[in-house]
Amino acid sequence: MKSAPPLPSAPKYPDFVYPAAVSTAATQAAAVDLGWRYLQNDDLRSAEREFAAALKAVPDLVPARTGEGYVALARQDNARALDQFELALRGAPAYAPALVGKGQALLAMNRDGDARAAFEAALEADPTLTNLSSRIDVLEFREIQNLIAAARQAGSAGRLEEARAAYQRAIAATPDSAVLYRELGMVDRRLGDPAGALEQFNRAVALDPADAIALAQTGEILEERGDFAGAETAYRNAHTADPFAGYDRKAEAVAAKGRDARLPEEFRALASAERVTRGDLAALIGIRLEDVLRSAPSTPVVTTDTGGHWAAPWIAQVVATGVMPPFDNHTFQPGAALRRVDLAEAVGALLKLMARTNPALQARISARPAVADMSPSHLNYPAVAVAVSAGVLPLLDGRFDTERPVSGADALAAIDRLRALQPSR
Structure with missing residues (x-):
């Protein structure tokens, strides 16, 4: 038998642990x-x-x-x-x-x-x-990374229950990761579990108050629930965390939804109305173009038939600013059906108010377009010309159709075009 070798100074297998004998002969x-x-x-x-x-x-x-x-x-x-x-x-x-x-x-x-x-x-x-500690740490990190990769892969492939389970295991191993809670929340949303998703997003934000994505996701869930005030707060916090992602626009939009939700039912029904009235238009202008009316010269005018009408506060504003003046008998006739020519008169008055501080708009509304069914000498031509030139009330095959009834969608479209002509705020 060959002689036993000495233990080398540099063992071939340094990671192997010597099997020391215990109570052995x-x-x-x-x-x-x-x-x-x-x-x-x-x-x-x-x-x-x-x-x-x-x-x-x-x-x-x-x-x-x-x-x-x-x-x-x-x-x-x-x-x-x-x-x-x-x-x-x-x-x-x-x-x-x-x-x-x-x-x-x-x-x-x-x-x-x-x-x-x-x-x-x-x-x-x-x-x-003690050298095992670093090995354990590396393996733990690798295990977590593998779990995260598996969760993301399952989520991308639409295997949402599998993704949820993988995220839960990853979170159990590393409970201080805001990103993991946020990604689990997004999987929960896709699974149709908004309550569970909201819980995960709240945990993410608790760990990282600047997690803009989790904040925005929170805003979306609250908005879907009709909690517009909570959604606005979440979007504004998301904007603070990431000013370049457009969350401020979401905050403004949901704030408008919140204001609309507090408005009378009659106003919220306007979008689907087949025909709108003078009172309806007054409310649309007073609410959607409040800043234009606020900046206009105003003289209180008494009307005799608007008391108790749901749109009375806004009727008072459009009358006082001259945007929709009353009739000679001091009535406003809020229930009268609105015609396209009536809408043109109000739009023309609003455009003139807006043009006072907007030279480009003033030049634009000074045009005198040809209108097939209305001569320049027509009583309503000046207002129609202003509305058409600004692109707020376009011609229909060259005609204006003055007597055509105005639907809720028509009125809202006109108001939206007016808003688009306002300087960016």
Whole structure:
């Protein structure tokens, strides 16, 4: 038999943990030590011979069984290595060298989670194995990254329940990640669980108050619920966190929804109305173009037939500013059906008010377009010309159709075009 080699100064397998003998006869301990020296000199056949001899003498010798596991691991026979380490651990469940070897075999088999558990058990059994801490940290990080990648991949593929479960496991491993809560919330929304999604977005914002996406998602859910005040707050906070994503426009839009929700039912029904009245138009102007009326000269005028009408406050404004003057008998006739020519008169008056501080608009409304069914001498031509020139009330095949009834959609479209002519605020 060849002489035993010394333990090399640079072991071949520095990550292998020496299987120290515990309550073992000196002969078997010497065999294990000899096998280990052969192993670290990369003489695997001799190492295996020594470990086998020790096991022949004592079949349940844990250090020798562990040594056989390391020999198999050196040969990259990971399945056999795992079997040997498992056999060793049956006799000594807290034997650190076998636990480390088991972890290394599992790691080579791409079973990162099981490998981490084995390393954690080894460190608990032998706290002096401090180098395992960094391995455990790396494996934990890798496991989390794999979970996140799996969650995102499942979400992209539409496997939403699978994505939700993967995100939940990732969050259990790293509960301080605002991004994970936010992404889980987005999966919950796609699953039709807005309450669950809102809970996740709230957690994300609690961890990262500047998470603009989570704030905006919160705003969308609250908006869908009809909580316009809460949605506006969420959008404005999102805008503070990210001023370039357009969340301020969402805040303004939902604020308008909130104002509309507080308006009379008659106003909210205008969009679908087949025909609108003078009172309806007064309310539209007073609400949608409030700033134009506020900046106009105003003289209170008494009307005799608007008391108790739902649009009375706005009728008073359009009358006082001259946008929709009363009739000679001091009536406003709020229930009278609105014709296109009536709309033109109000639009023309509004455009003139707006043009006082807008030279470009003033030049635009000074044009005198040809109108097939109205001569320039017509009483209403000046107002029609202004409305047509500004593009607020376009001609219909060259005609204006003065007597045509105005629908709610027509009136809203005209008001929206007027708003578009206002300077950006």
